[in-house]
Amino acid sequence: MAIEIKMPALSPTMTTGTLAKWLVGEGDRVNSGDVIAEIETDKATMEVESVDDGVMAKIFVDAGTENVAVGAVIAVLAEDGETASDVAKAGLQEPSSPVPVTSVAAEAKERAEPAPVTAAPVKAVPAPKTKSSDKPRIFASPLARRIAADRNIALEGITGSGPYGRILRRDVESAATAPIAQTTAALAGATQQGDSYLVANSQMRKAIASRLQDSKQQAPHFYLTVDCVIDNLLEARKSLNAKAAEGIKISVNDMIIRAAAMALIAVPEANASWEGENTRLFRHADIAMAVAIDGGLITPIVWAAEQKGLAALSQVTTDLAARARDGKLAANEYTGGSFTISNLGMFGVREFAAVINPPHGGILAVGAGEQRPIVIDGNLAVATVMSVTLSADHRAVDGAVGARWLQAFKGFVENPVTMLL
Amino acid sequence: MTDTQFDIAVIGGGPGGYVAAIRAAQLGLKPVVIERENLGGICLNWGCIPTKALLRAAELRHSIDEMADFGITVGEVKVDLAAVVKRSRKVAGRLSMGVKHLLKKNKVTVIAAEAKLGAAKDGLRQINLSNGDMVSAKHVIIATGARARALPNIEANGKTILTYREAMVPETMPESLIIVGSGAIGSEFASFYHDMGVKVTLVEALDRILPVEDEDVSAFVQKSFEKRGIKIMTGVKLQAVTSDANGVQASIEGQDKPLQASRMILAVGITGNTENLGLEATKIKVDRGHIVTDQWGATGEAGIYAIGDVTGPPWLAHKASHEGIICVEKITGQKDVHAIGAGAVPGCTYCRPQVASVGMTEAAAKQAGHDLKIGQFPFAGNGKAIALGDDGGFVKTIFDAKTGELLGAHMVGPEVTELIQGYAIARTLEATEAELMATIFPHPTLSEAMHESVLDAYDRAIHF
Numbered sequence: 001m002a003i004e005i006k007m008p009a010l011s012p013t014m015t016t017g018t019l020a021k022w023l024v025g026e027g028d029r030v031n032s033g034d035v036i037a038e039i040e041t042d043k044a045t046m047e048v049e050s051v052d053d054g055v056m057a058k059i060f061v062d063a064g065t066e067n068v069a070v071g072a073v074i075a076v077l078a079e080d081g082e083t084a085s086d087v088a089k090a091g092l093q094e095p096s097s098p099v100p101v102t103s104v105a106a107e108a109k110e111r112a113e114p115a116p117v118t119a120a121p122v123k124a125v126p127a128p129k130t131k132s133s134d135k136p137r138i139f140a141s142p143l144a145r146r147i148a149a150d151r152n153i154a155l156e157g158i159t160g161s162g163p164y165g166r167i168l169r170r171d172v173e174s175a176a177t178a179p180i181a182q183t184t185a186a187l188a189g190a191t192q193q194g195d196s197y198l199v200a201n202s203q204m205r206k207a208i209a210s211r212l213q214d215s216k217q218q219a220p221h222f223y224l225t226v227d228c229v230i231d232n233l234l235e236a237r238k239s240l241n242a243k244a245a246e247g248i249k250i251s252v253n254d255m256i257i258r259a260a261a262m263a264l265i266a267v268p269e270a271n272a273s274w275e276g277e278n279t280r281l282f283r284h285a286d287i288a289m290a291v292a293i294d295g296g297l298i299t300p301i302v303w304a305a306e307q308k309g310l311a312a313l314s315q316v317t318t319d320l321a322a323r324a325r326d327g328k329l330a331a332n333e334y335t336g337g338s339f340t341i342s343n344l345g346m347f348g349v350r351e352f353a354a355v356i357n358p359p360h361g362g363i364l365a366v367g368a369g370e371q372r373p374i375v376i377d378g379n380l381a382v383a384t385v386m387s388v389t390l391s392a393d394h395r396a397v398d399g400a401v402g403a404r405w406l407q408a409f410k411g412f413v414e415n416p417v418t419m420l421l
Numbered sequence: 422m423t424d425t426q427f428d429i430a431v432i433g434g435g436p437g438g439y440v441a442a443i444r445a446a447q448l449g450l451k452p453v454v455i456e457r458e459n460l461g462g463i464c465l466n467w468g469c470i471p472t473k474a475l476l477r478a479a480e481l482r483h484s485i486d487e488m489a490d491f492g493i494t495v496g497e498v499k500v501d502l503a504a505v506v507k508r509s510r511k512v513a514g515r516l517s518m519g520v521k522h523l524l525k526k527n528k529v530t531v532i533a534a535e536a537k538l539g540a541a542k543d544g545l546r547q548i549n550l551s552n553g554d555m556v557s558a559k560h561v562i563i564a565t566g567a568r569a570r571a572l573p574n575i576e577a578n579g580k581t582i583l584t585y586r587e588a589m590v591p592e593t594m595p596e597s598l599i600i601v602g603s604g605a606i607g608s609e610f611a612s613f614y615h616d617m618g619v620k621v622t623l624v625e626a627l628d629r630i631l632p633v634e635d636e637d638v639s640a641f642v643q644k645s646f647e648k649r650g651i652k653i654m655t656g657v658k659l660q661a662v663t664s665d666a667n668g669v670q671a672s673i674e675g676q677d678k679p680l681q682a683s684r685m686i687l688a689v690g691i692t693g694n695t696e697n698l699g700l701e702a703t704k705i706k707v708d709r710g711h712i713v714t715d716q717w718g719a720t721g722e723a724g725i726y727a728i729g730d731v732t733g734p735p736w737l738a739h740k741a742s743h744e745g746i747i748c749v750e751k752i753t754g755q756k757d758v759h760a761i762g763a764g765a766v767p768g769c770t771y772c773r774p775q776v777a778s779v780g781m782t783e784a785a786a787k788q789a790g791h792d793l794k795i796g797q798f799p800f801a802g803n804g805k806a807i808a809l810g811d812d813g814g815f816v817k818t819i820f821d822a823k824t825g826e827l828l829g830a831h832m833v834g835p836e837v838t839e840l841i842q843g844y845a846i847a848r849t850l851e852a853t854e855a856e857l858m859a860t861i862f863p864h865p866t867l868s869e870a871m872h873e874s875v876l877d878a879y880d881r882a883i884h885f
Contacts, residue, residue, distance in 0.1 A: 141851030146824050163757060169826075169851055 003052045003077040007061075009070040010039060010046045010331060015159055016067045016136060017041045018203055019074060028056045030077060037063075037074070041203055044298070044334075045327035054079045066200070069136040140167035148172045154210075204296040215358045219274070219393040223353045226406050228413045229383045230369050236416040244311060253289070253343050254314045256366055259412035259419050260341055261285035261305035263405050270405035271338050272361040274396040280359075282338040288357060289317060290342040291324040298324050299357055301337040310420070345369060351387035362392040362402070364409070386413075424530055427453040429749065430548055430558035432536045432698070435462020436738035437729030438564030439520050439529075441745030446527040448753050453530040453556060455548070460520040460531065462566050463730075464738040466513050467586050472609055474509035475589065476771050479616035483773065490810060500617060506590050532556070538699035538725070546724055549699075560724050560752050563698065563712060564745065567691040567730035570710075572601070574661055581664040581684050585610070588686045594619055595683035599671060601659065603630035605770040607688035608642065612772035615651050622652040622680060624671075626689075629655055631770065633735075635782040635831040637797070637817055642833060645774055645813060693731040716760035718748035726752070740766045764829065767845045769838040774814050777841035780829030780848060783819055792822035794854070796878030798870045800834045802885045805865040811835040816874040818844075825853030830874075836867055843871055854879060 007017065018040040024030055030050045037048040054077035061074040068074065138155050140148070144167045148155050151172075158175045160167035201209070233255055240250050264271040264285040273280040285306045288299035300320035305313060323329050340357040345368035354365040369386040388409070392402040412419040429445045431438040434456030445452040459466040478500075488495045524531055532550060538561065539547030545557040569584035571577065577584045585606055598614050600607045603625040615621045623630060623646065629639040630646070630653060643653055658674040668683040692710035704721035706713040711733040718726040726748050729741030743761060750758040767779040786793055799815045800806035814834020821828055830844035847857055854875055862872040869884075876882045 142853045142856050143824060143826050143851035146853055150824065161757065161759070 002057060003054060003079060004073045005036070005048075005050070005075040005077060007068045007070050007072045007074050008039065008046075008048055010041050010044070014041050014070055014331075015157070016069050018066045019061050019063060019068050020045060022059060022063050024056050026056050026059055030054055030056055040327075041331075044329050044331070050077070052077055052079070066203075067136060072136075138167065139165065140172075141169065143169045144172045157210075202295055204298075208296050211358060212355050215356045219356050219358065220395060221353075221356060221391050222394050222399060222402070223389055223391050224399070224402050224406050225351060225387060225389040226410050227372075228386045228388060228410050229374070230386045230413060231384045233413055233416045234369070234384060236420075240310060248311050248314055250310050250314045251317070252345075252369065253341075253366075254310055254317055255416065255419070256343065256364075256413070257287055257289065257302060257305055257317065257341055258308075258310055258313055259409055259416075260339065260364055261287055261302075261308075262412050262419050263408040264339060265306045266408045267401065267405040269401045270362065270392070270397050272396040273338055273359045274361065274393055275359070279396050280338075285339065286337040288334070288337040288340040288360065289320070290340060290354075290357075291321050293325050293327070298329065298334055299337075299340055300324050300329055300334050303337075339363070341366060345386065351389055353389050354391050356391050356393055360393075361396045362390055362405075365389040365391065424451075424453075425554070425556045426545065427451050427530070427556060427558040429453070429560045429562060429752070430455060430536075430546070430556060431562045431564055431745075432548070433462065433564035433566055433694075433729075433731075434460040434520070434524075434531070435564060435566050435729065435741065436464045437566070437741030437745045438462070438562065439524060440742040441562050441564065441728060441749050442529045443523060443527045444746045444749045445753075446529050448749065448755070450749075450753065451530075453532060453558065454524060455532045455534055455536040455550065455556075457533070457535045457551070459517050460524070461513075461517040463568075464741075465516045465520065467589060469738055470516055471509040471513045471589055472585075472613070473771060474512040475505065475613050476609060476773075478505045478508070479613045480773060483616050487810060502591065502594055502617075506592075509589070535697065537697060538703060541724065544724075560726065562718070562745070562748060563720075563725065563727040563731060564729050564741065565694040565698065565731045566741075567693045567710075567736060569687060570690045570692045572659070572687065572689055575601070575659065575685075575687060577687055578664065581669050582662065583684060583686050585686070585688065595668075596620065597668075597682040597684075598622070599624060599669060599680055599682040599685045600688060601671075601685065602626075602688035602690065603653075603655075604633070604688060604690070605631075605768070607686070608646075608770055608772045608776075610686050610688065611646065611651055615646075615649060616773070620650075620652075620682075622654065622682065624657050624659065624680070625653070625655045626657060626659075627655065631776060633768070634770075634776060634778055635817060635829070636784060637815075638776055638778070638831050638833045641814065642772070642774060642776060646772075691730065691736055693733070695731060717751040717758075718744055735766055735768060737766060737768065765845075765848065767841050769841065771838060774833050775835070775837045776833050777837040778829065778831045779841055779845045780827065781819065782829060782831065783817075786819050786821075786828045791828060793828070794820040794822045794878040796820075796874040796876065796882070798873040798877050798882060798885055800867070800870055802873065803865075803867060803870045805867050805869070806835055808865070809835060816840075816870045818871075818874045818878050820854050820875075820878050825855060827852065827854070827857070830871075832871075834867075834870075840868055840871060843868060 019037060020040040021038040024036045030036055032051055032053050034050050035047045036050050039046050039048055057076045057078040059075045061068055139160060140155050147169055153172055153175060155167055158167050158171050161171050162168040237250055237252060237255060244250065268281060271282045271285060284304040286301050286303050287305045288301045290297050290299050302316050308316065338360055340360050340363040342354045342363060343366040344352060345366055349367050351367040352365045354363040356363050365388065367387045369384050371382055372385040373380055374383045374385065390402055390406050428450035429452040431442045431452060431454045434454045438454055439460060442452040442454045464470065482500060485495050485498050535551035537549045539549050545559060546561050547555055547557045549555050575582065579587050588610055594617055597620040599622045600611050601624050603623050607623060608631055611621050611623045630643050631639045647653055660672045660674050662669060662671045668681060669685040670679040670681050672679040693712060695707045695710065695712060700707060703725065705725060706721050712720060712727040712731050714720050714727050714732050718728045720727050728744035728748050730736045747758050747760065764780040767777065770776040783795060797815050797817045800812045806812040817831040818827065819829040820826065827844060827848055832841060857875040862869045873882045873884055
């Protein structure tokens with residue numbers, strides 16, 4: 001029997017993905033465990049391994065195809081003893097469910113036409129979006145569609161809990177609100193004039209866009225900045241690294257994560273996430289670190305960072321950063337957490353304010369450590385100073401709480417011995 | 422007994438228990454049902470089914486009175502009470518046999534005994550049986566049902582003061598009857614006994630009859646009952662009830678003269694059968710006569726579940742069956758199992774006129790803060806109802822003005838108990854008013870009133 005290879009779900013919330021690349025061609029021999037394709041989701045690129053032995057008989061979905069529905073048949077393997085033509089003879093045909101192929105031009109054109117908006121919601125229901133044949137049909141109840149349209153929630157990103165994955169009202173209500181994509185009519189027009197060009201947004205780009213737009217629109221940010229004198233910290237780092245085991249190199253960023261973790265435990269009210277009816281308070285400091293990667297960024301999480309010594313912490317961050325750059329993080333490694341650290345010091349940025357990474361309650365923007373004149377007891381002196389800015393979600397964290405947190409953070413950074421306790 | 426070890430032991434073979442056992446068998450488990458009396462439980466033997474047989478007799482009896490309107494002359498009419506009751510028992514017996522057959526077909530072991538929970542050992546719960554045997558099972562579902570609740574100052578004696586059980590098998594018709602409690606059971610008995618020629622007084626402690634139904638429905642049924650000659654007293658507090666050879670006297674707070682009747686039926690709710698199950702030695706909590714469970718039927722004791730009437734209201738067979746299914750599906754880790762949502766259990770009352778509802782009443786929807794669109798359509802505007810000669814009643818639909826969600830539907834009138842599932846399906850599928858309006862309802866049917874009611878909520882009713 002021929003073996004169908006289906007689009008895998010790489011995370012519980014994934015409904016579609018981009019088939020980035022085929023690593024085998026039709027007619028190639030495939031052994032169980034071989035990597036046969038790469039799938040791109042909103043945050044990561046994952047390898048698809050074959051679970052069977054056989055010969056690649058037919059590839060249905062070309063590399064580069066976006067919005068391939070989870071579960072769609074993407075290829076067929078002929079089993080040992082079968083030939084590709086046997087498979088064809090067995091009557092196995094291309095799946096009838098349309099596998100979407102989105103070309104940039106088509107998408108731009110389609111988006112240029114604004115969707116019909118119903119003035120009186122009573123008289124008509126927003127039509128199911130079956131008009132465009134290049135999008136997989138979304139199964140959702142009429143009520144779920146109505147509520148989603150009403151609250152500007154995109155059905156595309158929602159996993160349905162109803163029969164056969166049908167999106168129901170409860171799914172829409174529990175889904176994080178993601179505003180509907182804006183029209184790119186202006187851009188499309190510009191393309192025709194040849195003075196700009198379109199780049200199809202990757203899943204990651206879209207995820208970043210919707211999450212951060214969400215955050216800025218919904219979380220009332222406030223910003224608190226302090227200067228930290230880090231000469232002691234740099235000194236401590238030097239002596240720690242001198243004594244550290246082979247292969248361990250503690251970075252300034254590791255020490256900042258450690259200090260932030262200690263501060264979250266010291267000021268637990270700041271370790272909070274707004275959930276509407278409730279505010280969630282975390283027992284651990286699960287700190288996400290922003291890692292710039294090709295085409296965007298990702299925020300892998302150091303779980304319970306307060307329980308990790310600097311050496312252990314350093315190993316974790318090195319591993320996460322490396323795998324993040326390779327697009328090899330598992331979904332559960334970048335989902336969750338309560339606080340983010342974003343460090344642009346290496347680019348010489350003096351200070352900046354970051355956008356909160358929802359559902360986190362805060363993000364610390366870390367600038368460069370640089371020599372600056374400071375005044376100590378009326379005398380001018382030179383010290384290495386690092387400015388940090390806390391962006392906090394005012395719904396969950398008040399100004400005074402944020403300030404106390406920063407104070408604690410500054411204390412740990414300026415007296416690094418205390419963070420080693 | 423050959424088999425003593427099972428995957429699931431279900432205590433109680435009523436509509437919750439036997440359905441749970443069949444579902445378990447379908448999922449490849451080895452279930453046992455332990456039933457102390459009759460398969461099918463109260464529902465089949467002493468509740469839903471035999472009362473429907475009685476009400477059918479009453480309805481036919483009533484129809485004869487209307488024959489002249491249809492141009493049919495009928496001779497002398499006689500009711501053979503013994504035969505009416507006998508038929509009702511026969512219907513119940515046939516269905517109980519049917520359950521026995523279904524369980525056998527699904528290879529469910531049935532043990533006729535009372536069960537008492539024993540110790541848990543090696544992941545198995547021991548169950549001691551009244552016949553001296555013992556079985557054990559990985560999971561136990563308590564589905565022991567409920568029985569009529571007694572009032573603190575009134576004791577049913579089975580002769581003059583009855584519960585539903587005796588009321589269902591009368592040997593003679595009383596001259597007059599007081600029915601205490603006007604929920605589904607009280608209202609059905611009021612309707613039945615009145616149609617059989619008994620002077621009925623229906624007494625309700627709350628301010629209206631059928632108090633869980635929408636206020637418009639309660640008002641309509643009350644008017645209809647009163648028109649037929651049923652006496653209704655609401656907001657009544659019974660003080661003391663005495664009985665002697667002549668009948669029953671009930672003294673009422675604030676009234677000098679006691680109510681008098683030949684018999685009384687107590688229909689004031691039910692209480693769970695939680696006794697003698699060995700619950701005391703477990704962490705299972707019992708609150709006001711009912712076992713406390715989570716939404717999947719799990720009790721405070723690992724591996725023991727409870728479903729149906731023993732867990733609390735609404736006391737309805739179809740709720741028990743559904744709980745039995747989701748409980749077993751949850752135990753076996755099936756995908757996409759969902760707890761019963763608020764307002765998802767339809768309720769039916771088979772008095773004349775029939776009453777059926779699903780979801781929220783108007784008052785409840787308002788209290789929940791919804792902006793409402795309400796439609797109402799009378800059966801007097803429905804051709805089929807007029808042709809049937811049964812055009813009293815209406816269909817009321819309640820929508821959320823913003824989302825078009827069908828929050829509730831309330832019906833009173835001909836065969837509405839058969840119609841309500843249409844709205845129940847609409848609610849499960851999360852249809853809005855738009856889908857209901859866009860659906861073609863066949864003509865001429867009673868169901869057209871359902872369509873018109875939806876249209877009326879948006880000022881689009883055609884026939885009214």
